[in-house]
Structures are given as C-alpha cells and as structure tokens.
Amino acid sequence: MAEPTPLAELTTLGVGGAPERMLVATDPDELVDQLTELWQGDDPWMVLGGGSNTVAADAGIEGTVVLVRTRGIERITTDAGVVLRVQAGETWDDLVAYAIENNLAGIEALSGIPGSVGAAPIQNIGAYGQELSSVLFGVELLDYETGERTHVPASALGLGYRTSVLKRHGGVDADREAVVLSVDLLLTESADGRGLPIAYAQLAKALDVDLGDRVELARTRDAVLALRRSKGMVLDAADRDTWSAGSFFTNPIVAESATHALPTDAPRWPLGDVDESATVIPLDGSSDVIAPPPITAAPQRQVKLSAAWLIEHASISRGFHLPGSRAAISSKHTLALTNQGNARADDIAALAxxxxxxxxxxxxxxxQPEPVLIDVEL
Ligand SMILES: Cc1cc2nc3c(=O)[nH]c(=O)nc-3n(C[C@H](O)[C@H](O)[C@H](O)COP(=O)(O)OP(=O)(O)OC[C@H]3O[C@@H](n4cnc5c(N)ncnc54)[C@H](O)[C@@H]3O)c2cc1C
Structure with a gap:
C-alpha cells in the first residue's frame, strides 16, 4: 500500500484530490494479484496510467487507485509480421521512439502523445493520420466480471473514434470493465527506414511532401513533435498550455441533416470514404479540414464536425477564461482546457x-468531453 498521492500530482491537468487508498504495481503478476484481491471486496477502484486523459474531482476519490507502472517490451516474430508485446505501464512515446529506432513503421505519427501504453486502446489514440486501431493486434485483459486473464483480439474491443468498449464515458461504467495488462502491436518492418504513407495534409505540408509519400521514420517523428509543440500538445512543465488533458472535447458526430442549419463554411468530414472532389480548407491556419461533399449524399449519412471551429465560432477564443479563474482555453489550441496555475477540477468543469x-x-x-471524468459533472 502506497501513501495516497493527490491526483493533482499524477495527472497532466494537475487537478484532483487523493484517493482513500493507493497501490502501485510494477510487475504484471503483482498487478493481477492486487486487482484480484481488490475485487473480492465492494470498494470502488480505478487504474491510472500517465493521468493524461483523466479529470478527477477536488474532493478526493472514494476507494482505491492502482497505479500501473509495469514495464517490458518483447519482440515476437509471427507469420503476420513483427509483434511488439508491451506491458501496460510503459510510456507510449518511449515505445514510439523504440519502434522507430528498430525500423518498425505504423505508429510514427503518434509521436508525442502522453500517457501509458495500457491506456492507448482505451480511447483508441489517434493523431496526424494514424490511429492505434490500424496496428493493434490484441490486448491481454484482466476482466472484472470474470476475474479471468485472457488475450483478446483488437476486433473485440469496439474501437472507434476516441472510444472502445473499455472506455468509461462520463460517469457511466465501461461496457467491458477490464484492465489492460499488455498490448500487442503488429508493426511493419521497414527495409528502407521509411514509415507508412503520410495520411494527413498538415503533416505532409510540414514535411514538404505529397499525401501518400513515404518519409524516413525519424523525420516524420520530428515533424510531428514540432507540430504538436506549436499547439502545446507535447508535455512541458514550463509551458502552462500543456497542463491539459489534450483535446477536451471530441469532434461531434451528427446526422448530416443536423448540419444543414450550420454555416456553409463549418467544416465537416463525411464518415466513410471521403469524396474525391472534396476540397481542403485551412482551419485557422492550424489544421486541415475537408469541406462537405455535394448534398446529394444519403440523407442520414453521419458527418464529423470540428469542435474547434464550433468553439471559435461561438466567440470563445484562445486564452479565454472565466473571471477570476485559473482554468483557461490554451493560448495555442482552442480544444485544450488548461490549468494556468492553481486551477481546481471545479474551475476546469465550470469552463467546460x-x-x-x-x-x-x-x-x-x-x-462531449474526451477525457475520463472521475466524480466530475459537466
Ligand atoms: C498534451 C496532451 C496531448 C494529447 N494528445 C492526444 C492525441 O493526439 N491523441 C489522443 O488520442 N489522445 C491525446 N491525449 C490524451 C491522452 O494522452 C491519451 O488518451 C492517453 O492514451 C492517456 O494515457 P494515460 O496513461 O495518461 O491515461 P490515464 O489518464 O491514466 O487514464 C485514462 C483512462 O484510461 C484508464 N486506464 C489507464 N490505464 C489503463 C489500463 N492499463 N487498463 C484499463 N484502463 C486503463 C483509466 O482508468 C482512465 O479511465 C493528449 C493528452 C495530453 C495531455
């Protein structure tokens, strides 16, 4: 049993009180033993990785928080290719660096995302044209319901845009309550040291290449990190704009009919195949968005809207804060709610x-909020 530490010290937003009890697991078997014992009682519990997608209440957390600090990367050669089996407590960005050093492609555009490997499937992390789901082979889970430790294929995880069956949305329990013990990634061995085709217009522009070109893995990583830094999306204790949970809101997915009342310049991405004739409109100089295809598409087709555009066009600009509050919209990125110093979870929630x-x-x-909210209501 460890001395309970306030979540303000364990989360990137820097808010949240202490749990009643805290456990730290540094070895997978220890993690399984701790959880199995905990689940014999009725006490509330949660696991925490890097705390970069968690907003916890100021008053503290009922029950036990288990800090997942397990380590290890194993390389397995399979018929399908190279699989990296990675323990949940490894740091995601260290894994990306490791893959690149070993000429393994598939996660280079996910450079700089904070947090642990075990949390990566929870919301199917994604950025700059890559998403975990495209390389996730499977995970090892410890299921709360059965207490069983099983290998589960990625196809059973309901991976979608910033979601999975393992994610707790708002105050609602996840569809499948389980702890990720390890993650198997199927990566592509790159004979020429280049990564997968660049799939994001802004990244292609930064690299001065065309969409679909293949670029040296390390060069892609550097370009992604530079882009992310310019938006305050790489952790830097000295830069208060990075004291956040990343994007606080997901891009809304709505029926296309619901978008007819929106201004015509409101960016929207048709879900499914993007129309070849769609044009690319720069959004506020910082990201690329695809304009709507002609309204001849099926009437109830779903489209994804830009949360950043909606916020900016609701007259909330970067740096905005409520009077007297130390919670503010990042000065670099409209979607990030930040702790500019001594903000509390209540301040973040009020701003949200x-x-x-x-x-x-x-x-x-x-x-809708993207981070997991612990006893915080919006
Ligand atoms: C500056 C910044 C930039 C970001 N950029 C991106 C981005 O580009 N793309 C993106 O997708 N996300 C981004 N995020 C969000 C965040 O980094 C990811 O969601 C990350 O995967 C969270 O990892 P974590 O270990 O910090 O999760 P935590 O905050 O520790 O946990 C998040 C949730 O996952 C659960 N969890 C954690 N570990 C496990 C486990 N082993 N088993 C089961 N459940 C677990 C927790 O209980 C909690 O519900 C960003 C965040 C920040 C602060």
Whole structure:
C-alpha cells in the first residue's frame, strides 16, 4: 500500500484530490494479484496510467487507485509480421521512439502523445493520420466480471473514434470493465527506414511532401513533435498550455441533416470514404479540414464536425477564461482546457460547461468531453 498521492500530482491537468487508498504495481503478476484481491471486496477502484486523459474531482476519490507502472517490451516474430508485446505501464512515446529506432513503421505519427501504453486502446489514440486501431493486434485483459486473464483480439474491443468498449464515458461504467495488462502491436518492418504513407495534409505540408509519400521514420517523428509543440500538445512543465488533458472535447458526430442549419463554411468530414472532389480548407491556419461533399449524399449519412471551429465560432477564443479563474482555453489550441496555475477540477468543469453552453446555444450541438471524468459533472 502506497501513501495516497493527490491526483493533482499524477495527472497532466494537475487537478484532483487523493484517493482513500493507493497501490502501485510494477510487475504484471503483482498487478493481477492486487486487482484480484481488490475485487473480492465492494470498494470502488480505478487504474491510472500517465493521468493524461483523466479529470478527477477536488474532493478526493472514494476507494482505491492502482497505479500501473509495469514495464517490458518483447519482440515476437509471427507469420503476420513483427509483434511488439508491451506491458501496460510503459510510456507510449518511449515505445514510439523504440519502434522507430528498430525500423518498425505504423505508429510514427503518434509521436508525442502522453500517457501509458495500457491506456492507448482505451480511447483508441489517434493523431496526424494514424490511429492505434490500424496496428493493434490484441490486448491481454484482466476482466472484472470474470476475474479471468485472457488475450483478446483488437476486433473485440469496439474501437472507434476516441472510444472502445473499455472506455468509461462520463460517469457511466465501461461496457467491458477490464484492465489492460499488455498490448500487442503488429508493426511493419521497414527495409528502407521509411514509415507508412503520410495520411494527413498538415503533416505532409510540414514535411514538404505529397499525401501518400513515404518519409524516413525519424523525420516524420520530428515533424510531428514540432507540430504538436506549436499547439502545446507535447508535455512541458514550463509551458502552462500543456497542463491539459489534450483535446477536451471530441469532434461531434451528427446526422448530416443536423448540419444543414450550420454555416456553409463549418467544416465537416463525411464518415466513410471521403469524396474525391472534396476540397481542403485551412482551419485557422492550424489544421486541415475537408469541406462537405455535394448534398446529394444519403440523407442520414453521419458527418464529423470540428469542435474547434464550433468553439471559435461561438466567440470563445484562445486564452479565454472565466473571471477570476485559473482554468483557461490554451493560448495555442482552442480544444485544450488548461490549468494556468492553481486551477481546481471545479474551475476546469465550470469552463467546460461554459464552452458547451455557448456552442449549444449558437449551433444546437452538445460537445462531449474526451477525457475520463472521475466524480466530475459537466
Ligand atoms: C498534451 C496532451 C496531448 C494529447 N494528445 C492526444 C492525441 O493526439 N491523441 C489522443 O488520442 N489522445 C491525446 N491525449 C490524451 C491522452 O494522452 C491519451 O488518451 C492517453 O492514451 C492517456 O494515457 P494515460 O496513461 O495518461 O491515461 P490515464 O489518464 O491514466 O487514464 C485514462 C483512462 O484510461 C484508464 N486506464 C489507464 N490505464 C489503463 C489500463 N492499463 N487498463 C484499463 N484502463 C486503463 C483509466 O482508468 C482512465 O479511465 C493528449 C493528452 C495530453 C495531455
């Protein structure tokens, strides 16, 4: 049993009180033993990795927090290719660096995402044209319901845009309550040291290549890290704009009919195949978005909207904060809610609610939070 540490010290937003009890697991068997014992009682529990997608209440957390600090990367050669089996407590970005050093392609565009490997499947992390789901082979889970330790294929995880069956949305339990013990990634051995085709316009531009070109893995990593830094999306204790949970809201997915009332310049991505004739409009100089295809598409087709655009066009600009509050919209990225010093979870929640209310009244769309909220209500 470890001395309970306030989550303000264990999360990148820097808010949250201490749990009643805290355990630290540094070895997979220890993690299984601790959880198995915990689950024999009725006490609330949760696991925490790098704390970069968690917003916890100021008052503290009922029950036990288990810190996942297990380590190890194993390389397995299979018929399908090279699989890296990675323990949940490894740091995601260290894994990306390791893959690149070993000429393994598939996660280079996911450079710089904070947090642990075990949390990566929880919301199917993604950025700059790559998503975990495209390389995730499977995971080893310890299931709360059965207490069993099993290898589960990625196809059983319901991976979608910033979601999976393992993710707890709002205060609701996950569809499958389980702890990820390790993650298997099927990566591509790169004979020429280049990565997968570049699939994101802004990254292609930064690299001065065309979409679909293949670029040296290390060069892609450097370009992604530079882009992310310019948006405050690489952790830097000295830069308060990085004291965040990354994007606080997901891009809303709505029926296409619900978008007809939006201004025509509101960016939207048709889900499924993107129309070849779609044009690319720069959004506020910082990201590329695809304009709507002609309205001849199926009427109830779903489209993804830009949460950043909606917030900016609801007259909330970068750096915005409520009077007297130390919680602010990042000065570099509209989607990040940040702790500018001594902010509390209540301040972050009040700012989030304000943003939601403005977007709701301006556009009739409710923004949903991306991070996991622990006893925090929006
Ligand atoms: C500056 C910044 C930039 C970011 N950029 C991106 C981005 O580009 N793309 C993106 O997708 N995300 C991004 N994020 C969000 C975040 O980094 C990811 O969601 C990351 O995977 C969270 O990892 P973590 O270990 O910190 O999770 P935590 O915050 O520790 O946990 C998040 C949730 O996962 C659960 N969990 C953690 N470990 C396990 C486990 N082993 N088994 C089961 N459940 C577990 C926790 O209980 C909690 O519910 C960003 C965050 C920050 C702060």
């Amino acid at each position: 609610r304000f943003v939601q209310a403005r977007v709701q009244s301006e556009f009739g769309i409710t923004l």
